[in-house]
Amino acid sequence: MSVGHVQRAVEAAGIPTVGVYVASFGHIPGLMGVARALVTQHPMGRPLGAPHDAERQRAVVRRSLDLLSASEQTITDYGEAYRIP
Amino acid sequence: MDKPESIEDLRRSFSYGSRSNLNFKFLKDLSDEEFGHFLEQLLAAVDSSMDDGDATGAIDVAFRWQVQGYSGHLGDPAEFRHRHDDVPLATMSKPLNESRVALITSSGHFIDGDDPQPFGEPSMSQQEAEDRIQEFLREAPTLSAIPFDAPSEQLRVRHGGYPVRAAATDHQVALPIGHLQALRDEGIIGDLVPDAYSFVGAASQLRIQRDAGPAWAEQLKDIGTDVALFVPV
Numbered sequence: 001m002s003v004g005h006v007q008r009a010v011e012a013a014g015i016p017t018v019g020v021y022v023a024s025f026g027h028i029p030g031l032m033g034v035a036r037a038l039v040t041q042h043p044m045g046r047p048l049g050a051p052h053d054a055e056r057q058r059a060v061v062r063r064s065l066d067l068l069s070a071s072e073q074t075i076t077d078y079g080e081a082y083r084i085p
Numbered sequence: 086m087d088k089p090e091s092i093e094d095l096r097r098s099f100s101y102g103s104r105s106n107l108n109f110k111f112l113k114d115l116s117d118e119e120f121g122h123f124l125e126q127l128l129a130a131v132d133s134s135m136d137d138g139d140a141t142g143a144i145d146v147a148f149r150w151q152v153q154g155y156s157g158h159l160g161d162p163a164e165f166r167h168r169h170d171d172v173p174l175a176t177m178s179k180p181l182n183e184s185r186v187a188l189i190t191s192s193g194h195f196i197d198g199d200d201p202q203p204f205g206e207p208s209m210s211q212q213e214a215e216d217r218i219q220e221f222l223r224e225a226p227t228l229s230a231i232p233f234d235a236p237s238e239q240l241r242v243r244h245g246g247y248p249v250r251a252a253a254t255d256h257q258v259a260l261p262i263g264h265l266q267a268l269r270d271e272g273i274i275g276d277l278v279p280d281a282y283s284f285v286g287a288a289s290q291l292r293i294q295r296d297a298g299p300a301w302a303e304q305l306k307d308i309g310t311d312v313a314l315f316v317p318v
Contacts, residue, residue, distance in 0.1 A: 003189070007315050008169065010305055010315075013306055015312065016176065018315065019316070021317055023148075031165045033169035043147065044248065045247045045259070047259055047316050049258060050251070052254075054264070058264045061268070062268070062273070065274065065312075069177055073172045
């Protein structure tokens with residue numbers, strides 16, 4: 001919830017935001033009214049991917065940044081299953 | 086004679102109890118029946134891994150039940166304590182390749198020499214942070230600034246609310262400072278603000294909503310942030 005509060009405040013201050021949420025907290029963006037979220041199928045504590053899976057981490061960051069131009073609430077599932085490189 | 090441990094006692098012991106394991110603290114929220122299914126599936130997956138050495142199945146079982154533990158036991162969404170029915174929405178003023186990007190994660194990272202020293206204690210261990218989780222949940226969070234070019238050997242992470250081993254092994258699982266630098270260098274994003282930010286998300290929700298969130302939003306505006314990437318853990 002912490003990031004949901006901050007993300008809302010930053011968006012309300014006029015700065016577009018996007019958050020990367022793990023599936024266990026995939027309900028947070030909708031319930032808290034967060035503007036944009038990418039939900040990853042990763043375990044808690046590894047939101048962008050497994051340690052040293054630079055390819056996945058980078059792809060998640062890229063995909064999340066692509067959501068910033070959305071002008072309505074957007075909550076998208078990244079989709080790919082967690083993997084150990 | 087001590088009372089025998091119940092299944093509920095066993096489930097709860099993984100959440101800051103005698104068997105504390107932050108990857109599995111969700112077990113406290115499962116029903117006893119669900120806990121039985123979890124164990125059955127986990128043992129079957131471990132059984133399978135004994136012959137092929139592939140732990141993917143066990144990881145998947147742990148992941149799926151973690152999701153069930155958190156998302157499957159919310160109760161009535163209308164009663165969700167931090168529910169908001171409005172959605173603040175801002176509009177990009179320029180394309181991404183001209184925008185200055187900020188990064189804020191709730192991972193609990195900080196740079197060596199800039200320990201936020203919770204409760205005034207220097208060099209608190211991860212174990213102590215877990216042991217004092219209830220105190221953290223009553224306190225205001227501290228925002229730690231981390232230069233985007235900080236060397237990984239100077240990064241520290243401590244957070245009593247989630248399993249930090251992955252974030253300690255490779256900070257970019259939650260603090261993607263290197264990836265954002267690369268995207269800037271490739272021209273995908275325009276620029277980065279001077280520092281990335283991290284805080285311990287296990288803090289007073291009231292203080293975050295009322296004080297820290299609005300204050301940090303002003304801070305991001307003051308340093309010329311065009312868009313912000315958030316990474317909760």
